[in-house]
Amino acid sequence: MTMRRYGNLRSVLAWGGSFGVVLLLWQCATLVVALPGPFAIMRRIGTDGPALYWNAGLATLRCALPGWAGATVAAALCALPATMWPVLASGLFQLGVMSYCLPSLAIGPVLMIVLDGDGPRIMLAALASFFTMLVGTMTGLRACSPSQTVLVTAFGGTALQALFRVRLRAALPAWFAALRISASASVLGAMVGEFLGAEHGLGVLLINAQQSLDLSRTCAVTLVSAAFAGVLYAGVGIVGYACTRWARDMPLDLARDSEALRAGWTAGPERMRVLLHGAGRLAGATVLALGAWWLVLRMSGVTPYVGRSPYDVLLYLTDGAEGPSRISAIAGELGITLQDMAVGLVGGIVAGLVLAVFSQLWPPLHRLLAGPVFIMQAIPLIATTPLLILLFGRGEAIVVTVGTIVTFFPVFVTVSQSFAQTPRTALDLISANGGGRVDALRKVQVPAALPSIFAALRIAAPLAMTGALIAEWLATGRGMGYMLLNAVSMSDYDGLWARVTVTTTVSMILYGLVGLGEVVAMRALTGGRAR
Amino acid sequence: MNRRGFISSCIAGSLAMGTRAFADTQLRPCSYQLSWIKNFQGAGEYIAKAKGFFREQGLDVTLLAGGPTMPHEPVVMSGKALVAQTMPDNTVMANMHGATLKVIGAGYQKSPFCIASLLSGHPMRTPQDMIGRRIGVQSVNLVVWRTFLRLNHIEPASITVVPVQFDMAPLIAGDVDGFFGYLNDNVVHLEVAGHQTAVVPFARFGYTVMGATLVVRADSLQDPARRAMLVSFMRADIQGWQAAIADPALGADLTVNTFGKGNGLDLKAEEQSCRASNDLMMNADTHSKGLFWMSDASIADTVRILRLGGLAASPDMFTNEILVEARQDAATR
Numbered sequence: 001m002t003m004r005r006y007g008n009l010r011s012v013l014a015w016g017g018s019f020g021v022v023l024l025l026w027q028c029a030t031l032v033v034a035l036p037g038p039f040a041i042m043r044r045i046g047t048d049g050p051a052l053y054w055n056a057g058l059a060t061l062r063c064a065l066p067g068w069a070g071a072t073v074a075a076a077l078c079a080l081p082a083t084m085w086p087v088l089a090s091g092l093f094q095l096g097v098m099s100y101c102l103p104s105l106a107i108g109p110v111l112m113i114v115l116d117g118d119g120p121r122i123m124l125a126a127l128a129s130f131f132t133m134l135v136g137t138m139t140g141l142r143a144c145s146p147s148q149t150v151l152v153t154a155f156g157g158t159a160l161q162a163l164f165r166v167r168l169r170a171a172l173p174a175w176f177a178a179l180r181i182s183a184s185a186s187v188l189g190a191m192v193g194e195f196l197g198a199e200h201g202l203g204v205l206l207i208n209a210q211q212s213l214d215l216s217r218t219c220a221v222t223l224v225s226a227a228f229a230g231v232l233y234a235g236v237g238i239v240g241y242a243c244t245r246w247a248r249d250m251p252l253d254l255a256r257d258s259e260a261l262r263a264g265w266t267a268g269p270e271r272m273r274v275l276l277h278g279a280g281r282l283a284g285a286t287v288l289a290l291g292a293w294w295l296v297l298r299m300s301g302v303t304p305y306v307g308r309s310p311y312d313v314l315l316y317l318t319d320g321a322e323g324p325s326r327i328s329a330i331a332g333e334l335g336i337t338l339q340d341m342a343v344g345l346v347g348g349i350v351a352g353l354v355l356a357v358f359s360q361l362w363p364p365l366h367r368l369l370a371g372p373v374f375i376m377q378a379i380p381l382i383a384t385t386p387l388l389i390l391l392f393g394r395g396e397a398i399v400v401t402v403g404t405i406v407t408f409f410p411v412f413v414t415v416s417q418s419f420a421q422t423p424r425t426a427l428d429l430i431s432a433n434g435g436g437r438v439d440a441l442r443k444v445q446v447p448a449a450l451p452s453i454f455a456a457l458r459i460a461a462p463l464a465m466t467g468a469l470i471a472e473w474l475a476t477g478r479g480m481g482y483m484l485l486n487a488v489s490m491s492d493y494d495g496l497w498a499r500v501t502v503t504t505t506v507s508m509i510l511y512g513l514v515g516l517g518e519v520v521a522m523r524a525l526t527g528g529r530a531r
Numbered sequence: 532m533n534r535r536g537f538i539s540s541c542i543a544g545s546l547a548m549g550t551r552a553f554a555d556t557q558l559r560p561c562s563y564q565l566s567w568i569k570n571f572q573g574a575g576e577y578i579a580k581a582k583g584f585f586r587e588q589g590l591d592v593t594l595l596a597g598g599p600t601m602p603h604e605p606v607v608m609s610g611k612a613l614v615a616q617t618m619p620d621n622t623v624m625a626n627m628h629g630a631t632l633k634v635i636g637a638g639y640q641k642s643p644f645c646i647a648s649l650l651s652g653h654p655m656r657t658p659q660d661m662i663g664r665r666i667g668v669q670s671v672n673l674v675v676w677r678t679f680l681r682l683n684h685i686e687p688a689s690i691t692v693v694p695v696q697f698d699m700a701p702l703i704a705g706d707v708d709g710f711f712g713y714l715n716d717n718v719v720h721l722e723v724a725g726h727q728t729a730v731v732p733f734a735r736f737g738y739t740v741m742g743a744t745l746v747v748r749a750d751s752l753q754d755p756a757r758r759a760m761l762v763s764f765m766r767a768d769i770q771g772w773q774a775a776i777a778d779p780a781l782g783a784d785l786t787v788n789t790f791g792k793g794n795g796l797d798l799k800a801e802e803q804s805c806r807a808s809n810d811l812m813m814n815a816d817t818h819s820k821g822l823f824w825m826s827d828a829s830i831a832d833t834v835r836i837l838r839l840g841g842l843a844a845s846p847d848m849f850t851n852e853i854l855v856e857a858r859q860d861a862a863t864r
Binding site for chain 1: 569570597598600602604606611624625627628629630670671692693696699704706717721723726793795796797
C-alpha cells in the first residue's frame with residue numbers, strides 16, 4: 001500500500017516535472033525564436049481576462065461534448081451487435097475505418113449545407129472520435145476470457161446474460177482508454193468545424209487573433225484549447241481509474257482488437273482460402289462504403305449542385321474527352337501527397353520508436369515525456385501550422401514536422417505499452433544470463449513489440465494522410481491537400497468528390513495493407529505458428 | 532459555471548428562443564449568410580437587426596456566420612440561406628458548375644482587393660513593383676489574382692505565389708513580401724498593429740469589379756413569397772447600411788459588443804474598418820440610385836474583366852429588379 005502511494009506521488013511529481021521542463025524549454029526557445037513564452041502568454045490571459053477564453057472554450061465544448069457523446073453511443077450501438085454476431089464485425093469495422101479516413105477539410109462544406117445550427121461542428125467532433133471509440137468498445141467487449149463467458153452459458157445463461165454479467169464489466173478499461181483519447185480529438189474536431197463558420201468558440205477567437213496579428217493571443221488560444229482537451233483527458237482518466245481499480249494489472253492494448261478480428265479472417269492454412277477471404281472482405285467493404293455514401297446522400301437531401309453519387313464520380317473520371325486528363329491530374333496530386341505522407345509517417349515512426357527505446361533504457365524519460373507528448377497531441381494543428389511555418393519554412397521540413405506530430409503519438413504509446421508488457425520470465429532469463437537492458441530490448445522486447453508496431457502503423461497511416469493534407473493546404477500549396485481546397489474555392493464539386501473518394505480509398509487501402517503486412521510478418525516471425 | 536449550470540443555461544436558452552419564436556409567429560423567417568465570421572462586414576445587417584428594421588419589414592432574419600473554409604454559394608443553393616454576401620468571381624464559377632444564382636446588388640462599388648506590403652520590407656505601390664517578389668495569395672482568390680496579372684500584362688512566372696490563409700504572420704515574418712488582402716480589413720489590421728503599409732489597390736489598376744455582392748437563387752426571384760421577402764430584406768438592409776455609413780462607431784460597437792461579443796474583436800480596428808468600407812460602398816451611382824445599385828457600366832466592367840480571367844460571366848447574372856421594387860414600395864408607402 002505504501003509502495004503504491006509512493007508510486008502515485010512519484011508519477012504526479014514526474015508529470016508536474018515534465019510540464020515544467022516543457023515550459024522551461026519553451027521559455028528558452030523564445031530567446032531564439034520570435035514567439036511569446038509561457039510567462040508572456042499567462043500575462044496576456046490575465047490582461048484579456050480569463051472569461052474571454054473560458055467562454056470561448058465553453059462554446060467549443062457545446063459542440064465537442066455532444067459530438068463526443070454521440071460518437072460514444074454510435075460506437076456502442078455498432079460494437080454490441082458486432083460482438084454478439086461476429087459476422088457483422090468486419091463490415092462495421094470497415095465503416096469505422098472509412099469515417100477515420102475521410103478528409104474532414106473536404107467534407108466540411110457538405111456538412112455545412114446539410115446540417116443546421118451547431119450540427120456541422122457536432123458532426124465533425126463526432127467523426128473525430130468515432131473510430132477510436134469503436135476500436136475501444138470492440139476491444140473492451142472482447143477483453144474477457146472465453147472461459148468466463150463459457151462459465152455463464154454453462155450455468156444456463158444466455159449470450160445476452162454473458163454480455164451483461166461479464167463482457168460489459170470487462171470492457172470498461174479499454175472503453176475508458178478510448179474515451180480519454182477521443183475526448184481531446186472531439187475538441188479539435190469542433191475547432192476545425194468552427195473554421196467553417198461559427199458564432200463563438202476557440203476557433204473563432206483564434207481567427208480574429210491571427211487576423212489582427214496578435215501573436216500572443218494566438219498562442220494563448222492554442223494553449224487554452226490544449227488545456228480544455230487536457231482537462232477532459234485527465235477527467236476521464238480519473239473517473240476511469242476509479243471505475244476500473246480492479247483491472248489495474250490487466251494489460252490494455254487498444255491496438256490488439258483488429259488483430260483479433262484479423263485472426264478470425266485469416267484462420268485456415270490454405271493460402272487460397274486466405275486470399276479468397278481477403279478478396280471477399282474487400283468487396284464487402286467496397287459495397288458497404290458505396291451503400292453508406294449513397295444512403296447518406298439520399299437521406300440528407302443535399303442539393304444536387306453539391307452532392308455527387310458514386311456513379312457521378314465514375315462518370316467524371318471516365319468521361320471520354322476529359323476523363324484521362326482528370327485522372328492524370330489526380331494521380332499527380334496523389335503522388336505528391338503519398339510522398340508527403342510517407343516522410344511524415346517515417347518521421348513519426350522513427351521519433352516514436354527512438355523515444356520509446358530510450359525511455360525503456362532510462363525509465364524516468366518516459367514520465368518526463370508525458371507532458372510534451374500530450375501537448376503535441378492536444379494542440380489544434382490548424383492553429384499551430386502557421387506558427388510552425390515561421391519556424392520550419394514551407395519546404396520538406398514542415399511536411400516532416402506536421403507528419404511527425406500527428407503520427408508520433410500512437411507509435412510511441414503503443415510501443416511503450418508493449419515494452420511494459422514483456423513477460424517477467426523472459427526478462428529474468430536475460431538478466432540471469434548476465435544480460436542488461438540493451439540485451440533485453442534487442443533479444444526480447446523489440447521482437448515482441450513487432451505486432452504493436454504494426455498496430456500503431458495501422459492507426460498512424462490515415463493520420464499521416466491527414467497530416468500531409470494539412471501541410472499541403474497551409475504550407476506547401478501542392479498535392480491533394482491544396483487541390484481539395486482549391487476545388488471548393490472553384491465550386492468544382494465533381495473534382496472535390498472525386499478527390500475525396502480517391503483520398504479515402506487510398507487511406508483505407510493503406511490501412512488494409514499494413515494489416516496484411518502484419519499477418520505476413522507475424523507468420524515469418526513465428527514460422528506460421530502464430531494465431 | 533458548473534456542469535449543471537451549463538446544462539440548465541442551455542435549456543433556459545432554448546426555452547427563451549422558443550417563446551420568442553412564438554411571439555414572432557407573424558414574422559417571416561429567413562437567413563442571411565455573412566461572408567466571414569461576425570465582424571464589421573455585417574455592420575449594416577447588425578444595425579438592421581438591432582434597430583428593428585428587419586422586423587418592421589415583417590422579417591425574422593437569422594444572421595449566419597461564415598468562416599475561412601466555408602463556401603457561400605452552396606448555402607444559398609441548398610436553401611439554407613435566402614441571401615449570401617460573396618464575390619462575383621465565386622458566383623460565376625458556381626454557375627459554371629451548375630448553380631443557378633443571380634446577383635441582386637453589390638455592397639462594394641469597387642474592388643476591396645489589394646496587395647499589402649510593409650514599408651519596412653519591400654513596399655509595393657504598382658503592379659510592376661511585384662515582379663520578382665513573393666506574394667501570399669489564398670486559394671480562394673487565385674482566379675482574381677491571375678486576372679489582375681493579365682490585366683496588367685505581368686507574366687505570372689515572374690512572381691512567386693505562396694499559399695497563405697487569413698493569418699498575416701507570413702508578411703510580418705518576411706516569408707512573403709506582399710499579402711493579398713482587403714483594403715478595409717487587412718490593411719487596417721496592419722496599421723492598427725503599428726505596421727506602416729504600402730498597397731497596390733486592384734481597383735486603381737484596372738480591376739474594376741464590384742464586390743461584396745448579394746446572391747440569391749434564380750428561382751427565388753420567381754417564387755412570389757420569396758421574392759416579397761427579398762424586397763423586404765433589401766429595404767431593411769439598405770436602411771441598416773445607411774445607418775452604418777452615417778455612424779461607423781455604431782456599426783463597430785454592435786460588431787464588437789453585441790454580435791461578435793466574446794470573440795476578441797478590437798473596437799478601434801473595427802471602427803476604422805467601417806470607415807474604410809464607406810469609401811468602397813459609395814459612389815455617384817449609389818448617390819442617385821441608392822446603396823447596392825449596379826450601374827450598367829459597372830456590370831459591363833465586371834463581366835468584361837471576369838471574362839478576361841476565363842470565367843463565363845454574362846450581364847444577365849446581375850439584376851437590379853429587387854432594388855427597383857424595394858425603392859418603389861418604399862416611395863409608395
